[in-house]
């Protein structure tokens with residue numbers, strides 16, 4: 001080969017390599033995580049290691065009302081979990097990493113700070129830790145928890161005189177810090193049905209809240225609702241319909257997260273990691289790129305179904321599922337069409353009293369517009385849809401679910417058509 005030809009070939013090769021490095025790809029991550037920094041039962045570096053060693057690309061630490069910035073020591077108690085955590089910590093990382101001291105006869109271990117863990121675990125385009133916080137607030141007895149991602153400073157819960165105000169005040173706090181620092185940050189509403197705290201009508205009103213948990217792996221967050229209260233799928237459709245067709249608010253995206261607290265024993269009642277995650281599509285693995293992609297809806301949520309591609313616009317939705325042998329996939333395209341029935345009724349208890357819960361709406365709100373089987377579901381928009389989203393349900397049992405018989409699923413983000 002002549003020098004000129006070799007040089008030409010090299011140029012083509014380099015251009016291809018550059019293009020490949022810059023091409024958007026899917027990054028797997030979890031956006032809801034607890035450790036010993038709050039009420040999780042493991043050391044934060046063990047938790048980072050849990051996710052990194054299982055092929056996750058990013059992990060947001062979201063301990064209750066704290067960032068991992070101070071010098072914090074935790075006491076090793078005599079209970080089984082505490083002893084097991086220490087034994088595993090020593091076995092994994094050795095004496096040097098496990099900093100211990102004696103506090104009046106009690107052993108204490110220092111928790112690694114976010115900066116230390118970032119140094120230890122972050123690798124370019126391989127793994128990234130994100131500093132988040134679960135802003136842990138309440139209205140009366142209703143727990144109102146909002147994860148805030150990529151923070152610089154901890155946010156003190158702001159409270160409020162009703163559920164909407166508590167959410168709005170804390171969402172505003174995130175955007176105030178974003179504006180002040182210039183650092184991209186986003187809030188996401190956690191587990192609306194935990195303590196039956198947040199109704200669809202309340203969430204629909206919050207400005208700037210673009211994300212909520214359609215799936216949370218904690219065992220007591222009531223993702224599926226109950227007889228009187230809607231599950232997360234129904235809540236999502238009511239919120240989308242109200243926001244897009246009635247209130248002129250932003251779209252709402254659905255996240256799947258772990259909310260892991262228990263890292264030592266897997267069980268239905270245990271709040272284990274590895275249950276729900278997102279795949280975010282972006283060229284680079286850094287917090288700013290991830291936030292930008294999340295805000296653009298460039299992600300899907302999963303509890304065990306992997307997608308190769310999602311292409312969608314106002315004309316069509318095309319999904320490529322990474323099909324596993326022996327597993328079948330059913331995709332439902334769900335949406336609300338113009339001319340839907342917007343009326344609703346309160347849910348009443350047996351004494352006839354209206355409950356503080358999401359109202360009942362007609363089936364024209366969030367109806368199944370089409371259902372299809374196979375690995376390449378397609379939907380052509382008719383033109384009168386206010387939004388359309390897809391839910392893929394597999395015949396595969398979810399690995400270590402919070403309840404028996406849960407099937408692995410995936411959720412894509414809604415296409416907003418702009419009609420009312």
Ligand SMILES: [Zn+2]
Pocket residue numbers: 134145190191
């Ligand atoms: Zn929570």
Ligand SMILES: [Zn+2]
Pocket residue numbers: 032033034134259
């Ligand atoms: Zn949590």
